[in-house]
Structure formats: C-alpha cells, structure tokens
Amino acid sequence: MSISKIADTSQNNDQLYSSLSQNLKMIKNTLGNSNDLVIREITIGKAEQFTLAIIYVDGLSDKISISNAVIDKLMLDIDDNNDAEIEKIIRYLRDSCLTVGDVNDIFHFSALYNSILNGNTVILVDESSTGIVTSTQGAKDRAVMEPSTESVIRGPRESFTETLRTNTALIRRKIKSPNLWIKSRIIGEVTKTEVAVMYLNGIANEKIVAEILSRLDRINIDGILESGYIEDFIQDSKTTIFPTVYNSERPDVIAGEILDGKIAILVDGTPFVLIVPALFTSFLQSAEDYYQHWMISSLVRLxxxxxxxxxxxxxxxxxxxxxxxxxxxxxxxxxxxxxxxxxxxxxxxxxxxxxxxxxxxxxxxxxxxxxxxxxxxxxxxxxxxxxxxxxxxxxxxxxxxxxxxxxxxxxxxxxxxxxxxxxxxxxxxxIVSAIVGLFGLMFGLMIIILHLCSLRTFGVPYLSPFGPLILQDQKDALVLFPRRALLTRPRLISQKNTVRGQKYFNTKKRNQTKV
Amino acid sequence: MSKFKAICLLMILTVLLSGCWSKRELNELAIVVGLGIDKLDNEFEITVQVVDPSEISSKQPSTGRSPVITYHSKGKTVFEAIRKMTTVTARKLYFAHLQIVVLGDELAKEGMNEPLDLISRDHEFRNDFDVIVAHDATADEVLNVLTPIEKVPANKMLNSLKTSEKTWGTTQSIKIDELINTLNDKEKSVVMSAIEIQGDKNIGEEQTNVKRSKSSTLLKYAGLAVFKEDKLIGLLTEEESRSLGFLRDKIENTIEIIACPKGGTLSTEITHSKTKIKGKFEKGVPKINVLIDIDQNVGEVECHIDLTKEKSIKYVSKKTEELIKKRIEETIHTVQQNYRVDIFGFGEVLHRTNPKEWKKIKKDWLTVFQELPVKVEVHVNTQGTGTMENSLVNKPKGE
Structure with missing residues (x-):
C-alpha cells in the first residue's frame, strides 16, 4: 500500500503527542512490545538539539532503503548548521532531506500503525506532534513465476503473485492506457487487506463498477485472506453451485477480460484475480484459444x-x-x-x-x-x-x-x-437416472438448465449469449471466429464503446462537451 | 409456496409416479435373439434363442457351454406359450433385441396371420427384426443349429440374409412392419426368404458341429418363398429369385454368366441396377413396361475374346441384356401361370398410374394379372474389365 493512500482521516482523539518519549511508549504498548518493531533514536542539529526516532517493522520494510535514504541522510548528509525551529526542521526533512519517493505527514496514531504495519518508516521528532512517513516497503515476496493452474503451450509464462502491487503492475504492463483505472478499498477490520478494482474507464459499464464498489463497501468482516472471501460476498446468488465470478492467475487472461469491458478485482495476498461479470462460456474458454488459429480453437472448444x-x-x-x-x-x-x-x-x-x-x-x-x-x-x-x-x-x-x-x-x-x-x-x-431412467436424467438436466437460465451475474444473464440468444456474440462462444470478426465487444458486458480499436478517448470528450 | 419448495415437491411426485417398476439389471435379463413359431396339433410351439453373454464375451475363456440356449413351450396362443416359458427360463425374456423370427414350414402353409399379431402388437417387441420362413423344417429345428464364426445363430441368419441380398440377390430381407403392411395390401403378395438346413439336423444341435473346420450341418438360404395372402404356396428357384430382385429393384450387386462367341463362358459383375416399372391402360386393358438399367464390369473371362475391342464389349453387353431379359420374362410367366399372385407389385403401379381404371379391374385383379402383358426392356452398360484386359486363356500356347 502506498503511503499516500493511508489517508489520515481518523476522527478519533488519538493525535500524536508532542513528547517523543510519550509517543514511543504509546507505540510500544500498543504493539505489545513485539520484538519486530524497530525504534532507532538519533539526534541531529548543531547542538544535537533535535531528537528523532525512526520507527519501522522489521521484515516488512526494505532495510537498504531505510539505511540509504533515511538513516544516512539524517545522520551524515544533514546540514548541521540548521538550527531553526521545530516546524522548519520537519519541513526541511520532508522536502529536502529524505531521498525517498513518497513522503507524507501524519498526525494520528492510527495512521502511524497503518504505516508501519504496511512496511513504511515513520520518523517522529521530539517536541512535535507531526510525524513523517516514508515509503520503504520491502517485504519478501514471491517472484513472478509460471502459472501452475492454467498452463498454456503458447502464451505468456507469467502469473500473478501474492503482492497486490506486483499484480496491478503486471496488468498495467499489458494495458498501457491512462483509462485503466484502479479503485481501491481496505477490507477487513483486523487484516486491513487492500482490494483493488481495476477496469477500463469508458469501456466498462459504470453501473457495474459502482455496484461492485458498493458491494465491497458493504463487506463487514475481520479478515480477507483470499479472493474467495470477496467472491462469496459479492456474487449475486449465494445459493447457486455454479461459479458466477471468474478467477484467473494469468495477467493475459485478466487483461483480455478487461479489454472486453469486464472488471477485475485484485486482493492483496492471493495470486487469484477475480473477474466480473463472469459468463458460463468464460469457464470453457482458455487463454490459448485466442493465441492459436481460430479453427483449431473452435474445434478445441467444441x-x-x-x-x-x-x-x-x-x-x-x-x-x-x-x-x-x-x-x-x-x-x-x-x-x-x-x-x-x-x-x-x-x-x-x-x-x-x-x-x-x-x-x-x-x-x-x-x-x-x-x-x-x-x-x-x-x-x-x-x-x-x-x-x-x-x-x-x-x-x-x-x-x-x-x-x-x-x-x-x-x-x-x-x-x-x-x-x-x-x-x-x-x-x-x-440417482435420478437410477430411479426413473432417461426420463429422470432429462428432468435433472432440465432443472440444471432452468437454474442456469435464471442466474445473473452483476445484471448480465449467466447463460448469454445462448440464453438470451445474442447472434452477434456467437462469434466468441461455442466456436471462435477469425480475429477480424471479433472487432466488437460482447454486447451485454459493455453497452457503450463496443467497437474495438475505435478511439474511445475522442468520443468520450465529444460526449462530455454535449453534456 | 417458494419456487424451491415447488421444485422439491415435483421431484418427489415424479418418483412416486413412476418408481422403479421398469428397472431391470442387465444380469437379470435373458436376451432373446431368435424366435421360432411352429404349429403342432392346433397348438403353437414357440422356440426362443437366448444368448449366454459370458460365453459370447471374447475376454473370458470358453467353458465349453453352448453360446446360445433354446427354450420351447407350447400354448393355444403365442402369448400364452411365451408366458409359459418363464417356468423353464432362468431369467425374464427380453425381446427388444430380437434379430430374426423364423416361421415353421407347416405354420406358413396354414397361414401366419394369427401368430404375427402378438409380435407386432406387444410393446416389448421392436419392429426392426426380419422374418424368414423355414423350408422343409420346423422353426425349432432351424433355431437349434449351432453356427461357426458367428456364435449367435440368429446373427448368422441375419448377416447371411443381408450379405446375400447385397452381393448375390436371391434373398430379400423383410422387416415385420413391412410384412404386416404387405399382408394388409391387397395389390401385392408377400415373398419371404426361406432358410433350409443342410446336413443332419441332430448333429447341428451338438457343439461338435462348430468344432470342426467343415461343419456338417449348415443353415442355407434356399430362395424366396411365395405367399398367397398369408399362406405359403411355393418356393422360387435361385434364378427366379434373382429375377424378382431385378423387378423389385432390390438388386445391388450380383453376377451373370454369358456364353462367349467361340465357346467358353464369361462372368460379369453387375455393379448397379435401376428398375423402372411403368403401367398404362389401353382402352381399359392394363399393360406393364419394365425398364432396367444395368451397369456391369467384366469379372471373369474363361474364353477367347479380345476385350480391348469395342465390338467385344458391345457383345458382352448385348448378351447380358438378352440373358436377363429372357430370364425375367420366364419368371413373370411362371409366376403368372403357376402361382397366380402378384408378387411384383404391378397392381400397385397400375393403381398409381390410373386410379379410376384400376378400380374397374381391382376386383378380379388376380385373373387380370395372369394375362397381363409385360414388356421387358434391359439396357446394359459394360464399364470396365477389371484390373487386366485380356484373359490368360487368350495367350497362344507355347509362347
């Protein structure tokens, strides 16, 4: 989580104290003196009149960047002649001294805990109730590896990891559009898991995006450990045995679906990214279908x-x-x-x-x-x-x-x-076949089909383009048509901008001026 | 009531409605492949040929038991006889896989309408099995013969019936529904393939019959049996059967043997034959024109003839035409004079041509049929001479 996201919006009365020792005592108490909490106290200034504390959690932060960009700067490169007042020194530290990408001010304990537990480093200065957060995240994470559940012969070899930021980057590397938007939410009272909703603005159906965000906001749970938690919370029908949310660990699949106008939901801590709305046919399509000759793909789909x-x-x-x-x-x-x-x-x-x-x-x-x-x-x-x-x-x-x-x-x-x-x-x-033979089998199948017809996933009929029958979307359902026939997006997914390759930027501007 | 409850209720109801009453496991069934019907002292005698699946299976080593078992029973009606059979069979008889029905000689002579009623009425019988008649034997005797290669004799009977129909032309397969239709049809008479036992009937029942390379007892199709209404009245010879095949447009493939100009014989293989029968009324007098188009290849040459010359090919075609025409005319004559039943379906043709005129002669059609002028025209086209041109016989000796 980048630190700019840690909005210091706490309304609670948990402002930082101005006394450093009081602050440190409070932090130690709250974290139960956990031994992975590192507090480094240093003094700077001409007469060593300013006492600072560098606070981070060991293992979550990148130690090299802490020592290079924070401790080095503060202890060695700092202009010792600076003897201004406390406010100035804080501004000096933030604006001129610390050589990290992302620096911010915090005023509350809740924001402070959030920062350090996400791997950032907080600098507190004695006699000031303002803290400085520097982005030094660097927890150990798995490298991008080959997908283990969805392997292909031809196609990209990378798969998502457990780190949300890596995952969003993997998608962004495929879709380099300013319209690829990310809306994020923190879900889980205790785990504070970041969930990111990713979609192409102007192509994805805005109503569905709004619906997803509102469903995410309604989730009230202590922890989210995998995207399966989210899947269960946001799907339309809780009783169906059919999956109505698609998931994949392949960035190319997710990118392809986003280009169709679907919406991806990424959850920190899992390599499985969710896609909604998920149609029945998506579950029978493989990424490789699009990478090989359409006739072969059609045969394979049949x-x-x-x-x-x-x-x-x-x-x-x-x-x-x-x-x-x-x-x-x-x-x-x-x-x-x-x-x-x-x-x-x-x-x-x-x-x-x-x-x-x-x-x-x-x-x-x-x-x-x-x-x-x-x-x-x-x-x-x-x-x-x-x-x-x-x-x-x-x-x-x-x-x-x-x-x-x-x-x-x-x-x-x-x-x-x-x-x-x-x-x-x-x-x-x-069992029904054993009781009434083929009659029972047909009866069972009919119930299944009726059930499938009644399902909806974020307002889109689950069985489309078969039920309702959408002729123009048959191009990418049971069989796959040649690529030049695939130039329009699925009809029910994105209701506007259905033509691929159209400069949707321009149309959007035109639409806006009309309004 | 919620939808879920309604669906649950429906499911429970269906179970109550039907239950497992028609459930039968495969190893509770006796699969009947052949059914024989005989008449004996005003009683029907029924023979069923049941397969023993474990003997047929290729995987398990044979235990020396017979691959099929025949059961017999007698009754006043066929239905009674079949139900009585449960006292001797180990399992429930299952008739859906019936391959062939054999009618006994005596029964066929007395009329087959009565026993056919059950097998066309009962729902357990399908309507896709063939019906044949036993010649000079009872159906029981025919079904008792064990056959080599095809472990199930009923399969053997069905297969030779079909193969011989396709490549020789002396048999004609007739399914039960077609038989029933023809019996109801006053314009056409039934012909049915007749099967006979070659060799000792008693040895045929023994397994030794299939243990030797040369089986002593075999089942053989003798030709076509002619029926007047539902009664057997005679048997056509092989030649006549094939002529009937031509007339009914059933010939797919057969051979003809013709004489060469300088002695010796030449066989041709007929690869395609198409028969068109046209009827007309001339001043109320019905007439039939038969046109047969035949494609043939030279199959075997045992004489001196130069097949590279067009003249020889023309000769072959002409000779075949004459031969077939003569034989067909003879057959028509024999049937008109001896059997006096319209097995060719000429009545049907005339009915279709002119329904009004047909009504006038319909009543005494069989009398009219005896005197019906039939003109036969045969066109033969000789297409190929096989993989060689001239015969080895052609080569002068010592060269």
Whole structure:
C-alpha cells in the first residue's frame, strides 16, 4: 500500500503527542512490545538539539532503503548548521532531506500503525506532534513465476503473485492506457487487506463498477485472506453451485477480460484475480484459444463442450441405459456389457456410485497429500479401482471405463471452478437416472438448465449469449471466429464503446462537451 | 409456496409416479435373439434363442457351454406359450433385441396371420427384426443349429440374409412392419426368404458341429418363398429369385454368366441396377413396361475374346441384356401361370398410374394379372474389365 493512500482521516482523539518519549511508549504498548518493531533514536542539529526516532517493522520494510535514504541522510548528509525551529526542521526533512519517493505527514496514531504495519518508516521528532512517513516497503515476496493452474503451450509464462502491487503492475504492463483505472478499498477490520478494482474507464459499464464498489463497501468482516472471501460476498446468488465470478492467475487472461469491458478485482495476498461479470462460456474458454488459429480453437472448444456434457452425464447415462433402456444399445454391445455384468453383485447404480466416490476420494487424496507420498496414492488407486475391483468381480470393466472417461473429461476444463460444480452435480443425476431412467436424467438436466437460465451475474444473464440468444456474440462462444470478426465487444458486458480499436478517448470528450 | 419448495415437491411426485417398476439389471435379463413359431396339433410351439453373454464375451475363456440356449413351450396362443416359458427360463425374456423370427414350414402353409399379431402388437417387441420362413423344417429345428464364426445363430441368419441380398440377390430381407403392411395390401403378395438346413439336423444341435473346420450341418438360404395372402404356396428357384430382385429393384450387386462367341463362358459383375416399372391402360386393358438399367464390369473371362475391342464389349453387353431379359420374362410367366399372385407389385403401379381404371379391374385383379402383358426392356452398360484386359486363356500356347 502506498503511503499516500493511508489517508489520515481518523476522527478519533488519538493525535500524536508532542513528547517523543510519550509517543514511543504509546507505540510500544500498543504493539505489545513485539520484538519486530524497530525504534532507532538519533539526534541531529548543531547542538544535537533535535531528537528523532525512526520507527519501522522489521521484515516488512526494505532495510537498504531505510539505511540509504533515511538513516544516512539524517545522520551524515544533514546540514548541521540548521538550527531553526521545530516546524522548519520537519519541513526541511520532508522536502529536502529524505531521498525517498513518497513522503507524507501524519498526525494520528492510527495512521502511524497503518504505516508501519504496511512496511513504511515513520520518523517522529521530539517536541512535535507531526510525524513523517516514508515509503520503504520491502517485504519478501514471491517472484513472478509460471502459472501452475492454467498452463498454456503458447502464451505468456507469467502469473500473478501474492503482492497486490506486483499484480496491478503486471496488468498495467499489458494495458498501457491512462483509462485503466484502479479503485481501491481496505477490507477487513483486523487484516486491513487492500482490494483493488481495476477496469477500463469508458469501456466498462459504470453501473457495474459502482455496484461492485458498493458491494465491497458493504463487506463487514475481520479478515480477507483470499479472493474467495470477496467472491462469496459479492456474487449475486449465494445459493447457486455454479461459479458466477471468474478467477484467473494469468495477467493475459485478466487483461483480455478487461479489454472486453469486464472488471477485475485484485486482493492483496492471493495470486487469484477475480473477474466480473463472469459468463458460463468464460469457464470453457482458455487463454490459448485466442493465441492459436481460430479453427483449431473452435474445434478445441467444441471438444470442451462435449467433454463437460460427458463429464456430467456419462455415469448417469450408463446407469439409465443399462437398467431401463437396454433396447437403445446395439445388440453386440448389449451382449458384451451383459457378459461383463455377469456375476457383479450390485445394481448398476450402486456400482457407479462406488466407483465415482472411490475416484473422488483418490482425487482429493492426491491433491492434499504431501508431494512425496503422492505417487503412492496413484499406484494404490490404479491397482485398486483399475484392476483389482474388476478382477474381484465387484465392478464391471465397462464401469471402470465410464469412470475413467468421466474423470478425464472433468480435467478438460480450463477453469477449475466449473469442474467442481460438474463433479458435484454428477451424483444427483446418477440417482435420478437410477430411479426413473432417461426420463429422470432429462428432468435433472432440465432443472440444471432452468437454474442456469435464471442466474445473473452483476445484471448480465449467466447463460448469454445462448440464453438470451445474442447472434452477434456467437462469434466468441461455442466456436471462435477469425480475429477480424471479433472487432466488437460482447454486447451485454459493455453497452457503450463496443467497437474495438475505435478511439474511445475522442468520443468520450465529444460526449462530455454535449453534456 | 417458494419456487424451491415447488421444485422439491415435483421431484418427489415424479418418483412416486413412476418408481422403479421398469428397472431391470442387465444380469437379470435373458436376451432373446431368435424366435421360432411352429404349429403342432392346433397348438403353437414357440422356440426362443437366448444368448449366454459370458460365453459370447471374447475376454473370458470358453467353458465349453453352448453360446446360445433354446427354450420351447407350447400354448393355444403365442402369448400364452411365451408366458409359459418363464417356468423353464432362468431369467425374464427380453425381446427388444430380437434379430430374426423364423416361421415353421407347416405354420406358413396354414397361414401366419394369427401368430404375427402378438409380435407386432406387444410393446416389448421392436419392429426392426426380419422374418424368414423355414423350408422343409420346423422353426425349432432351424433355431437349434449351432453356427461357426458367428456364435449367435440368429446373427448368422441375419448377416447371411443381408450379405446375400447385397452381393448375390436371391434373398430379400423383410422387416415385420413391412410384412404386416404387405399382408394388409391387397395389390401385392408377400415373398419371404426361406432358410433350409443342410446336413443332419441332430448333429447341428451338438457343439461338435462348430468344432470342426467343415461343419456338417449348415443353415442355407434356399430362395424366396411365395405367399398367397398369408399362406405359403411355393418356393422360387435361385434364378427366379434373382429375377424378382431385378423387378423389385432390390438388386445391388450380383453376377451373370454369358456364353462367349467361340465357346467358353464369361462372368460379369453387375455393379448397379435401376428398375423402372411403368403401367398404362389401353382402352381399359392394363399393360406393364419394365425398364432396367444395368451397369456391369467384366469379372471373369474363361474364353477367347479380345476385350480391348469395342465390338467385344458391345457383345458382352448385348448378351447380358438378352440373358436377363429372357430370364425375367420366364419368371413373370411362371409366376403368372403357376402361382397366380402378384408378387411384383404391378397392381400397385397400375393403381398409381390410373386410379379410376384400376378400380374397374381391382376386383378380379388376380385373373387380370395372369394375362397381363409385360414388356421387358434391359439396357446394359459394360464399364470396365477389371484390373487386366485380356484373359490368360487368350495367350497362344507355347509362347
């Protein structure tokens, strides 16, 4: 957090004392004498008449910049002949002495704590109730690395880190426009986490921006540790199992969405940046779709739609067909499946549930295990559910194929959020299929589709451009059209400035003069 | 009531409405692939061919059991007989995958209307299986024969029916719904492929039949059986069956053998055949014109003929034309004189051409049919000579 943001607006009666020792005592008391608090007292002036204290928190600040730009200046380079009064010396320090980028005055304890806990350094001078904040942030953070959840073959290799400032910079490096605006909020009574809303002014829908900010302002919680907290607070429907907020750890994806007129929400401390409004189709699109030939991307997208359908219904379809609609199978296939089912003690649905649950358990185990034990899980999994179960006659081989197919298809999702939804929905569908066959499956699917149609994400229908059908937006939905056909932005997202490459700067000015 | 409650209620209601009543696990079913119907002393005898899935499966080693089991039962009606069968079958009979229905010889002679009613009425039967008639055998005997390669005899019967229809032309597949339609149709008579048992019927039931490279008992299609209404009245020869195939435009691929000018024979492969039948009334007298367009290739040459010359090709075409024309005319004559039923569908053609005139002759159509003048015209186009031009026979010896 830059120090200019630490607005000293405290209304409380917590002004700094004019006595330095009193101030320091107060600070030490408030922080509970925590040993990472560093207070360095020095004296300056011709007759060493001014006592100063340099206060910072060890580990959050950049020690080199503190010693170069603050301590060096104050102890060595300072003009010792200066013997003016206290006010002058403070102005002198702030305006001429300290060689840091960002310097500000503070008057309250609350602002002081805020500053030092964000890694800044505060200089207090004896006999003055004004403090000077210098920006010396320098906590250890992770370097920008390759994305671990959304990998691509072709495309940028960088991903967001846990530091908000790095993240905003990563986006700004892609969109060098003065219209890329950032509105920030501090959320969390205790954690004081910075949340930044980033959008293209003039392209993003202002109503949505205002709505997001008001929803952020309404959040009242002690702490925000991940963007998932924010996601839960700001989404339209709290009861839906479908993700209505998109997240990505790839700056190029976020930049692309911002260019579409969507709005990014960055949270300090997490590499996952949120995007709203998130449409259903976003979850089936990968960044790479836009980097390779449109025909290939279209085929891959169709494959993904096919994959999600299969991941959702494959086990239910198997259960429904083998227990109710055997006549739908070709005879040789029926005989083949029937021969595998010979001797299996369970009904098809129980068999399917056992296998699906076993797979989910393995998947979860593989995910949470320490990396060194991971391979053991997969070996046991392959042997147990792959082979032994079939050979023992507990399940049929074709069921293993169905589960494997479902599992592979559920890995096809470019966005993990939807994959989880599909995982969860598979089970109720299996149960209705087991009760009433394909009729039940269709019934379940219809409920899902109706539910999807009823969803809205920040006022935009979740299922658009399919429901409502927007013909012109089909260019970037099920298939991807060539780039020259993509010159307009999605219609419901940004209602103005829908043409890409148009000089929206000028139009905006013209609009303003009219008003 | 909230939307959520309403949806929950609906879901609960659907469960109550249908329940699991039609649920059946795959290993609770006896998959019926063949159904045979015979008539014995005023009772129907039903034979079903049921597959034993674990014997068919390629993965498990064969335990030496038969891949199919046949069950029999008798009853006054077909329905009764089928239901009675549950006393001998281990599982519920499942008819949706029925491949073929075999009608016994005796039954076919007495009329097949009665037993067909159930199989076209019952909802468990689909309407996409073929119906054939057993020649000189009961349906039971036909279904008992074990066949090599195709472990399921019903599949074998269906496959040879279709393959032979496509590449030879002496069989014609007829689905149950088509059969029922034709039986209701007064203008056209039914023909059905007839199957016969070659070899010893008793050995055919044994597994030894499929354990030797040369099976002693085989199932073979004998030709087409002609029906008058629902009663079997005769069997067409192979030649006649193929002529009927041409007339019904069912020939896709077959061969013809013609004589060469200087002795020897030449076979041609017919690759495409299109038949157009046109009817007309001349002063109230119906007439039929048959036009057949045939494309063929030279398939096998066993004589001295120079195929590089256009003259020879023309000769081949002309000879084939004459041969087919002669055979078709003979077939029409035989059917008109011996069977006296319109299996060609000429009545349908005339009805379509002139419904008014047709009404006048409709009543005694079968009498008119016997004297109906039919003009047959065949155009043959010989396109290729295969991958070589002249025959090895052509080469003078010692060269």
């Amino acid at each position: 494959l993904r739609f096919f994959g999600i359908s299969l991941a959702l219904v494959a086990p239910s379809l198997y259960v429904a067909i083998t227990t109710f609609h055997q006549e739908m199978l070709p005879t040789p296939m029926l005989i083949s499946i029937a021969s595998q089912r010979e001797g299996v003690p369970f009904p098809a649905v129980v068999e399917a549930l056992i296998m699906e649950v076993a797979f989910e358990v393995l998947r979860e185990a593989g995910l949470r295990m320490p990396r060194t034990i991971g391979p053991a899980v997969s070996i046991v999994g392959t042997l147990v559910i792959g082979q032994a179960a079939v050979e023992a006659g507990i399940v049929s081989a074709v069921m293993v194929i169905i589960v494997a197919l479902t599992a592979i298809c559920s890995f096809l999702f470019p966005a993990y959020g939807l994959s989880n939804t599909v995982r969860a929905l598979r089970f109720p569908l299996m």
